[in-house]
Amino acid sequence: MMMVLQALADGVFTGAIIALGAIGVSFTLQIMRFANFAHSEFLTWGAYIALAVTLLTGAGAPTLGLTFGWPLVAAALVSAVLTGLAAWGLDQLVFKRLRRGGAQPLVLVFAAFGAALVMRHIVVLIWGHDSYFYTRELQMAVLVPPGIRVMPDQVFILALALLAMLAMHLFLTYSRTGIAMRAMAESPGLAQACGVRVESVVRTTWLLCGGLAALAGVFTGLTPQLHPEIGFNLLLALFAAAIFGGAGSLPGAVIGGLLVGIAENVFLLVVPPGYKPAMPFVLLLMVLLFRPDGLFGEKR
Amino acid sequence: MAKRGEVVLRAEQVVAGYVKGLPIVHGASLEVARGEVATIIGPNGAGKSTLMKAIAGLVGIESGRVVLLGQDVTGRSADQVVNAGLGYVPQTGNVFTTLTIHENLRVGGHLLRGEMAARLERAYQSFPVLAQKRGDRARTLSGGQRQMLAIARALMTDPAVVMLDEPTAGLAPKVVQEVFERLRVLAGQGVAVLLVEQNAKGALRHSDRGYVLVEGRNHLEGPAAALLADPAVGAAFLGGAGTRRAAA
Numbered sequence: 001m002m003m004v005l006q007a008l009a010d011g012v013f014t015g016a017i018i019a020l021g022a023i024g025v026s027f028t029l030q031i032m033r034f035a036n037f038a039h040s041e042f043l044t045w046g047a048y049i050a051l052a053v054t055l056l057t058g059a060g061a062p063t064l065g066l067t068f069g070w071p072l073v074a075a076a077l078v079s080a081v082l083t084g085l086a087a088w089g090l091d092q093l094v095f096k097r098l099r100r101g102g103a104q105p106l107v108l109v110f111a112a113f114g115a116a117l118v119m120r121h122i123v124v125l126i127w128g129h130d131s132y133f134y135t136r137e138l139q140m141a142v143l144v145p146p147g148i149r150v151m152p153d154q155v156f157i158l159a160l161a162l163l164a165m166l167a168m169h170l171f172l173t174y175s176r177t178g179i180a181m182r183a184m185a186e187s188p189g190l191a192q193a194c195g196v197r198v199e200s201v202v203r204t205t206w207l208l209c210g211g212l213a214a215l216a217g218v219f220t221g222l223t224p225q226l227h228p229e230i231g232f233n234l235l236l237a238l239f240a241a242a243i244f245g246g247a248g249s250l251p252g253a254v255i256g257g258l259l260v261g262i263a264e265n266v267f268l269l270v271v272p273p274g275y276k277p278a279m280p281f282v283l284l285l286m287v288l289l290f291r292p293d294g295l296f297g298e299k300r
Numbered sequence: 301m302a303k304r305g306e307v308v309l310r311a312e313q314v315v316a317g318y319v320k321g322l323p324i325v326h327g328a329s330l331e332v333a334r335g336e337v338a339t340i341i342g343p344n345g346a347g348k349s350t351l352m353k354a355i356a357g358l359v360g361i362e363s364g365r366v367v368l369l370g371q372d373v374t375g376r377s378a379d380q381v382v383n384a385g386l387g388y389v390p391q392t393g394n395v396f397t398t399l400t401i402h403e404n405l406r407v408g409g410h411l412l413r414g415e416m417a418a419r420l421e422r423a424y425q426s427f428p429v430l431a432q433k434r435g436d437r438a439r440t441l442s443g444g445q446r447q448m449l450a451i452a453r454a455l456m457t458d459p460a461v462v463m464l465d466e467p468t469a470g471l472a473p474k475v476v477q478e479v480f481e482r483l484r485v486l487a488g489q490g491v492a493v494l495l496v497e498q499n500a501k502g503a504l505r506h507s508d509r510g511y512v513l514v515e516g517r518n519h520l521e522g523p524a525a526a527l528l529a530d531p532a533v534g535a536a537f538l539g540g541a542g543t544r545r546a547a548a
Binding site: 176179180182183185186187189190191192193194195196197198 | 356357358377378379382383388390393394395396397398399403406407408410411453457
């Protein structure tokens with residue numbers, strides 16, 4: 001019983017990180033109308049950009065029982081901005097040109113695969129294949145009633161992730177640009193006929209999705225290390241979560257992320273760890289078979 | 301409102317289509333003046349909707365010109381045409397079903413800066429049914445209510461010209477009547493209204509001017525009453541009423 005609760009808790013922690021990445025996948029899927037397989041590399045870039053910042057500032061003295069201090073949080077925010085800009089830059093460099101040329105969605109998908117390889121290898125080129133740590137501090141798990149072990153870092157990350165999701169929700173619900181983004185997600189033509197500029201919504205989408213991906217990347221890098229494949233290893237989980245929730249739905253991506261995280265960890269209770277990467281696949285297949293529009297997706 | 305009767309939208313010899321080199325509209329022309337309702341009728345596939353989309357900037361124009369309020373808007377993007385003074389209500393999917401009524405109206409007023417609150421208030425006053433349901437998703441609205449929302453949404457920016465693509469399609473007769481009356485009131489306020497209609501007779505009865513489009517070209521045009529009375533138009537485009545030579 002306790003093992004199941006522990007798996008649930010671990011699942012929520014990883015699920016929240018997956019959700020942050022899945023939001024971006026979900027919105028690019030719905031607004032840009034293609035599966036951006038380079039999205040996982042935004043996580044990697046986000047993690048390494050934050051690492052570069054902390055090399056200048058340090059991760060900060062441990063605060064509040066965490067292994068790091070506010071400088072790392074600041075580095076994550078700087079990285080979110082820079083990774084957002086990088087995502088938009090990639091769009092300007094690659095995807096926008098293809099869109100202009102009237103490329104089919106499949107062409108964009110393959111371009112995304114190419115971009116992902118290039119982005120990943122730029123990281124390898126600069127940092128090599130070695131693992132890096134934001135901080136060398138060690139942390140002891142804390143026993144929380146009814147007997148679950150959690151790391152203070154995990155709790156803090158979960159809180160930050162939830163905060164980022166709440167901010168995104170408020171933005172989409174109340175801001176002029178956020179409403180325009182949702183309008184565009186449903187019907188690009190009608191949104192344009194309302195005076196919404198496509199390119200400006202596209203830019204906002206990349207900035208936000210890149211930013212959230214960067215946070216997911218930093219959080220992944222904190223538990224516990226960075227390597228050039230941290231984004232790539234999450235790719236399937238991100239897509240499973242986004243498709244599970246339904247393209248273009250923020251609550252969908254969040255719940256999808258949590259479910260994928262929980263499923264992965266619960267799955268580990270019954271099968272050898274080697275099969276963990278298969279879990280998102282199984283979920284993805286189930287969703288596609290039984291509810292192709294996702295839990296919260298609109299019928300198309 | 302400015303001078304009634306002033307032409308505010310003019311399309312000249314517009315050639316347009318979805319694929320370059322394969323136009324659907326082959327040189328259509330029309331004009332609409334302030335305070336008037338003009339209707340485009342014609343058989344299926346005549347290019348009526350495509351002409352509207354071309355004017356709205358949603359379909360590429362290969363040649364010809366579109367002039368809105370004296371400004372050449374040919375080839376501008378849809379958001380720029382809206383900014384220049386056009387309101388457009390497409391035939392299908394003319395509301396955002398996943399957004400609330402209130403959000404639909406806010407997207408309609410996307411280009412507004414300071415006047416949003418006043419325009420929302422005005423929309424709710426002219427369409428009280430929308431005010432009651434402002435927090436509901438647009439997908440919960442009936443067909444007629446959706447059409448009202450689509451019209452209210454297009455009016456948010458105070459356009460000089462409103463184009464509606466088959467606004468009465470699929471509506472109950474009573475609601476059809478209500479939509480036409482709304483559009484008449486709108487024209488009475490000095491807006492130029494342009495319609496595409498399958499319900500040709502009903503539309504022409506509420507219009508000042510009519511255009512008959514066939515194979516992407518102007519076939520006939522004139523005062524709506526004259527078109528209604530024209531036996532040739534009746535035979536070919538108004539369901540054959542008033543003549544027995546419909547098959548000819």
